[in-house]
Amino acid sequence: MKAPIYKILLLEEDTALIRKIQQLLTLHNYDLITSTTPEEGMYMSRQFKPDLIVCGVKLRGGSGYHFLMELRNDPTLQHLPLILISGKEGKEDMRMGMNLGADDFLTKPFKSKELLMSIKSRITRFTVFNLQQREKKHTTIVSMPVVAPEIHSKLSKTELRIMQMIAEGLSTKEIAQALNISIKTVENHRHNISKKLNLTGHNSLIKYAIRNLQQQYRILS
Structure with a gap:
């Protein structure tokens, strides 16, 4: 072994x-x-x-x-x-x-x-x-948001931003306030994102966002 x-x-x-x-x-x-x-x-x-x-x-x-x-x-x-x-x-x-x-x-x-x-x-x-x-x-750690190419190809810029905010833990209300749009609009975006990514079930979008849009770390020597 x-x-x-x-x-x-x-x-x-x-x-x-x-x-x-x-x-x-x-x-x-x-x-x-x-x-x-x-x-x-x-x-x-x-x-x-x-x-x-x-x-x-x-x-x-x-x-x-x-x-x-x-x-x-x-x-x-x-x-x-x-x-x-x-x-x-x-x-x-x-x-x-x-x-x-x-x-x-x-x-x-x-x-x-x-x-x-x-x-x-x-x-x-x-x-x-x-x-x-x-x-x-000696290293310097730089935190960088990373989005997989397959997600980029399926979602619009607004949907990608909302996905990033979901991964950061923001609620629908908080996302609406941050983007200056209605809660209903955010809900529609969430529905469309889930549909495009073939996600079903309670909290499936939150879990997907957390696992796929987490911060990566670039190391600078």
């Missing part, structure tokens, strides 16, 4: 889920370390410098939101990609997580394939940064 390439920190209070994720990630050659509390999670983040963090919303003695806020306020750790896991599906939980800086949001129960794909996508985006950190080169 090849040596693990990437180190992942898992923060979760559910021991059964910890075992399930541990088996899954070990099988796919990830090096996993685990914690159940926000305090220990911060210590492990500083000690082991993981390549990615998977964090439950509910933790022992605190919450994943508090951990995420502390992580994003630490200059040495704020770049780390984080996938937030919630026990319930709700727009408010998702918006809260994304507004605090989560890179993806999964709802229990989720399929193993969903977690693996999310991990692979997030790690791919940060590979350049992680490699340069290991080599201890």
Whole structure:
């Protein structure tokens, strides 16, 4: 077996889920370390410098939101990609997580394939940064919104802007205010976007926007 390439920190209070994720990630050659509390999670983040963090919303003695806020306020750790896991599906939980800086949001129960794909996508985006950190080169991180070419080809400029605002966690009312258009117009745009991207189901557009229009990071030496 090849040596693990990437180190992942898992923060979760559910021991059964910890075992399930541990088996899954070990099988796919990830090096996993685990914690159940926000305090220990911060210590492990500083000690082991993981390549990615998977964090439950509910933790022992605190919450994943508090951990995420502390992580994003630490200059040495704020770049780390984080996938937030919630026990319930709700727009408010998702918006809260994304507004605090989560890179993806999964709802229990989720399929193993969903977690693996999310991990692979997030790690791919940060590979350049992680490699340069290991080599201890001086780097400057520039955050840049990135839109996949296939999305560009299907949506108008206004629809792309609305997609970006959805990914940033803005509500329909907030988007309408920012663009100086009616709520009904925003709703029509959301409907048209979903139709063009073949999206169906509750919160499907929000999830798609979050997973496909997240900020990427360009590294300047």
